[in-house]
Amino acid sequence: MAIEELLGQLTLEEKCSLLSGSAFWYTQAVERLGIRKLMLTDGPHGLRKQVENADHLGLNKSVPATCFPPAAALAASWNEELIYKMGEALGIECRAENVDVLLGPGANIKRSPLCGRNFEYFSEDPYLASRLAKAHITGLQSKGVGASIKHFAANNQETRRLTVNAKVDERTLREIYLASFETAIKEGKPWTVMCAYNRLNGEFGSENKKVLNDILRDEWGYEGLVVTDWGATNDRVKGLEAGQDLEMPSSGGVNDRAVLEAVQEGKITEAQVDVSVRRLLELIAKADEKPPVEPFVPKTHHELAQKIASECIVLLKNEEQQLPLAKTEKIALIGEFAVKSRIQGGGSSHINPTFLDTLLEEMQKRGGDAVLYEKGFSVDAESLDEAELERAIAAAKAADKVVLCMGLPESYETEGLDRKHLNLPGAQLEMIRVLKQYNPNLIVVLNNGAPVVMPFEDDVKAIVEGYLLGQAGSGAMASILYGEVNPSGKLAETFPMRLEDTPAYLNFPGEGYQVEYREGVFVGYRHYDSKKIRPQFAFGEGLSYTTFSYDNIETDQESILDTDQLRVKVRVTNTGKRAGKETVQLYVHDCQNEIIRPEKELKGFVKLSLEPGETKTAEFVLNKRSFAYYDVEQKDFLVQSGQFEILVGASSRYIRLKKTVTVTSTAKIRKHFHANTTFGELYAYLPTRPIAEERMDYFKRESGIDFEMGENAEDFAFRVICDFPLKTLVTFTEGRYSRKQLAELLEQVNKIGEG
Numbered sequence: 001m002a003i004e005e006l007l008g009q010l011t012l013e014e015k016c017s018l019l020s021g022s023a024f025w026y027t028q029a030v031e032r033l034g035i036r037k038l039m040l041t042d043g044p045h046g047l048r049k050q051v052e053n054a055d056h057l058g059l060n061k062s063v064p065a066t067c068f069p070p071a072a073a074l075a076a077s078w079n080e081e082l083i084y085k086m087g088e089a090l091g092i093e094c095r096a097e098n099v100d101v102l103l104g105p106g107a108n109i110k111r112s113p114l115c116g117r118n119f120e121y122f123s124e125d126p127y128l129a130s131r132l133a134k135a136h137i138t139g140l141q142s143k144g145v146g147a148s149i150k151h152f153a154a155n156n157q158e159t160r161r162l163t164v165n166a167k168v169d170e171r172t173l174r175e176i177y178l179a180s181f182e183t184a185i186k187e188g189k190p191w192t193v194m195c196a197y198n199r200l201n202g203e204f205g206s207e208n209k210k211v212l213n214d215i216l217r218d219e220w221g222y223e224g225l226v227v228t229d230w231g232a233t234n235d236r237v238k239g240l241e242a243g244q245d246l247e248m249p250s251s252g253g254v255n256d257r258a259v260l261e262a263v264q265e266g267k268i269t270e271a272q273v274d275v276s277v278r279r280l281l282e283l284i285a286k287a288d289e290k291p292p293v294e295p296f297v298p299k300t301h302h303e304l305a306q307k308i309a310s311e312c313i314v315l316l317k318n319e320e321q322q323l324p325l326a327k328t329e330k331i332a333l334i335g336e337f338a339v340k341s342r343i344q345g346g347g348s349s350h351i352n353p354t355f356l357d358t359l360l361e362e363m364q365k366r367g368g369d370a371v372l373y374e375k376g377f378s379v380d381a382e383s384l385d386e387a388e389l390e391r392a393i394a395a396a397k398a399a400d401k402v403v404l405c406m407g408l409p410e411s412y413e414t415e416g417l418d419r420k421h422l423n424l425p426g427a428q429l430e431m432i433r434v435l436k437q438y439n440p441n442l443i444v445v446l447n448n449g450a451p452v453v454m455p456f457e458d459d460v461k462a463i464v465e466g467y468l469l470g471q472a473g474s475g476a477m478a479s480i481l482y483g484e485v486n487p488s489g490k491l492a493e494t495f496p497m498r499l500e501d502t503p504a505y506l507n508f509p510g511e512g513y514q515v516e517y518r519e520g521v522f523v524g525y526r527h528y529d530s531k532k533i534r535p536q537f538a539f540g541e542g543l544s545y546t547t548f549s550y551d552n553i554e555t556d557q558e559s560i561l562d563t564d565q566l567r568v569k570v571r572v573t574n575t576g577k578r579a580g581k582e583t584v585q586l587y588v589h590d591c592q593n594e595i596i597r598p599e600k601e602l603k604g605f606v607k608l609s610l611e612p613g614e615t616k617t618a619e620f621v622l623n624k625r626s627f628a629y630y631d632v633e634q635k636d637f638l639v640q641s642g643q644f645e646i647l648v649g650a651s652s653r654y655i656r657l658k659k660t661v662t663v664t665s666t667a668k669i670r671k672h673f674h675a676n677t678t679f680g681e682l683y684a685y686l687p688t689r690p691i692a693e694e695r696m697d698y699f700k701r702e703s704g705i706d707f708e709m710g711e712n713a714e715d716f717a718f719r720v721i722c723d724f725p726l727k728t729l730v731t732f733t734e735g736r737y738s739r740k741q742l743a744e745l746l747e748q749v750n751k752i753g754e755g
Helices: 003-009 012-018 071-077 080-096 126-141 170-177 179-188 209-219 236-242 254-264 270-288 298-310 359-370 386-398 426-435 473-481 525-530 679-684 686-702 710-722 739-753
Strands: 040-042 101-103 146-152 165-167 192-195 225-227 314-318 331-334 371-374 401-407 442-447 462-465 514-516 548-555 559-561 566-574 580-590 601-610 615-622 629-631 636-638 642-649 655-664
Touching: 003 270, 012 254, 012 270, 071 080, 071 126, 071 298, 080 101, 080 126, 080 298, 126 146, 126 170, 126 179, 126 601, 146 179, 146 209, 146 270, 170 179, 170 629, 209 236, 225 270, 236 254, 236 270, 254 270, 298 473, 331 359, 331 386, 359 371, 359 473, 371 386, 386 426, 401 426, 426 442, 442 473, 462 473, 548 580, 548 642, 548 655, 566 580, 566 601, 566 642, 566 655, 580 615, 601 615, 679 686, 679 710, 686 710, 686 739
Parallel strands: 040 101, 101 146, 146 192, 165 514, 192 225, 331 371, 331 401, 401 442, 442 462, 559 655
Antiparallel strands: 314 462, 548 566, 566 615, 580 601, 580 642, 629 636, 642 655
């Protein structure tokens, strides 16, 4: 039956019922019309389908499913193709379990490394996050399973996440916190979008008309369904009016009746209800268009999970080429993480894995009896056990090298709680201080979902960031440590020297029910690079067992209009003796200073696979958004006409090549001038500059102010007068310039400003 025909046959009561769940994971059905229920269930990096005892905190058991690397690790791969393949695999597993919509990916920005759910999000950079989220979505949906990108929007902390009001200025919202969703939604076209719990500038996520309707639908053209996060409904009728289609889970009929009564009382119309019901029926129709898919083979997906995990591992330090290990070397493997690997974070994304490797097993497969394990410390211990320490010392003395398995316990990183600090448990730090006295060849392998501070950096020879790598992560890590795979991961977030250096340090997690995003657009590396703060490890940083050279940066044009595309090419050569992969990063620096902007912003990346001695070309295409900032007054992304530097490098701090191009704005900007407009503002707007120059000369002559200041008197006078408002033409000339003349001036320049 066609959708419009179904709408015509549904009663008002049935329509209202369809807009909420029938149970924890299911929508409602109308059996008499053949409308089936849909199953939505947790992801994002695996299938968390619960058959009974449903919950949204990962407490109760779910069906076995492949636990792929969570988003924090995935982002370090910078590999859209691999993430697409993971999405395909997730779709196959969902189809095997009759799941219609998988809740994910999470595209929220990592505003602070303290956020307890950062392991489930991609990056501090919106361009990277949105590109990777798109790959996840399109891979999943290619198998006939819907994605639900979340949590829309500005859900960047767990503290008071159900009620906190995130106060974000419009420019920051557009450039950072909405931008991380924008490409994924516009190009990935997720079947559903999940709203956030929190308030944004006073409005709950479930009833924020500006975000859910004006921006999402009217500006971005989104045509899918908006679903609440589980239990995020505040005022169901207001939410429906704002564009919130489906409430999950079931409210036991309470909110169905609220919508019904609102229609009956004339507060909303049945036509408004029909809009959301139609979107639900369209979602069911999409879910029923099931393309043929391969059967789910757990072993095959485990192997894929290991392949993906191997590209997520980031080599941060490798002094004296401690890595890769030789299979003949005696290795002391110390730390409980070696036998209790953390593969994921805590909460609603907690997957029941089909297989589970340990690092001890995987290293012994390669090194055999040359690998000796000692517990040394428990994953959450703050102090060392004397007997365990003595055994660890003995193992370190007998070994050629020591691999220390360190990281954060799950209690530190979980949905619902934020961290209070960036420290590793005390026993792990103490172990390094002790063991360096007995064996200088210390290699740290980290197992964590978000940045930690590393006061031990100078005390160890190598550091490997392993993040949370999913069920096959131990096999992936062993393949990196022994050189079977060349590390190619790069950080998708900054690791600070200390918590106090982080952008939101003074404003996270806020006070009471308010959190103010006072750092503005200066999030992550935008903050560190602009303020010249040295991080422990920079955004985009990551080493390899080979080396790469960059040369010959080319652009297809030297000067463009902002409506044009700019093509950039860079040659990259593998100058080492091993095959390897290099992620080439392109940043843009705005040379103008009228608008306060970050030092540089990521606008492109390409991951190249290179054999020894091989050269390939990384190619990028830049457009208007690559150069633009959000102009609040004009309500649009605009380019400042002038010069821009194209920066290409191996990280945000390691820029290898640069080239300057000129971009000219084609925007017709409407300017409004008033008595408090400054001479400088009138001068900065090119069409009114001649008028500004005339009035500034007049003011200099008639104001009675002595502007003669040394050799640079002209420059001094200009800079000072720029800050005077136009009304001083009257007040500083004792009326020689009349109020009528001021009114005529404003009328003249405003006509010009209207274009």
